[in-house]
Amino acid sequence: MQPQGLESEMEDFLLRVVPGLAEQWQGSTPEEIAQIEGLAGRPLPPFYRWFLKRMGQSMGPLTFPRLDFSARRVLSSYAEELVVPHSRFLFIGHDSDERMPLHLFYDLDLPTRADARVTRRPAEGGARHDRFETFRELLAYGALLNFRIDRLPQACTALLRGNDPDVLPRLDPVMDSIGFTRPVPTGPCCGLYERHDATLVCTKVPREKPEAVMVFTLAGNDLSTIRKIMGTIATESPLRIKVSEWKPPLK
Structure with a gap:
């Protein structure tokens, strides 16, 4: 399990840096989180579980342009067979680019610091473009860059x-x-x-x-x-x- 200190530290950081986040973020339901964990076929990275509880329905002002990290979008992408379940890669972010979308996936075989590596690739597979060692770093980097x-x-x-x-x-x-x-x-x-x-x-x-x-x-x-x-x-x-x-x- 991730130490509560890391979750608390990240939460305090985001609430300080992103104006209005506390009023606008909305978490996923326990049922949605359980469904995503079922698709992963293994326990979710502890940080991702925290993210879904806090922002799985809405990231409020932290929302990324063109990227949808909502639990609803994750589940609908599997239901519509945009992606198929994979023992290693878990779909976590939908790229709305119409020409060449590169969606975000967890590489669950590369866990680190109660999280896992984030990579981008087409929905059907193909070349991978690793981005961050952790989803935590991706969110924190984006928050500092934008705000x-x-x-x-x-x-x-x-x-x-x-x-x-x-x-x-x-x-x-x-x-x-x-x-x-x-x-x-x-x-x-x-x-x-x-x-x-x-x-x-x-x-x-x-x-x-x-x-x-x-x-x-x-x-x-x-x-x-x-x-x-x-x-x-x-x-x-x-x-x-x-x-x-x-x-x-x-x-």
């Missing part, structure tokens, strides 16, 4: 490259030293950092042979704040930064 980074005046996207795959152990001490907090526990493929005047998120694809590079987005109250943070990372760690985009573009 923190997108609402700050200046942002940049960049590559963060190290000498080995252990990028976050090199980044964490630097971020701690300049006053950032890590609101949600994550693994080696996702980093989440908050400060009163800035937010940073970074990810890389989970692989058997992990890469020594992560993509990060950093946003702050002004350009000088962002430059100072990146300068500290560059000078206080062995990591190298290559900026790919400023938003809005620099003049």
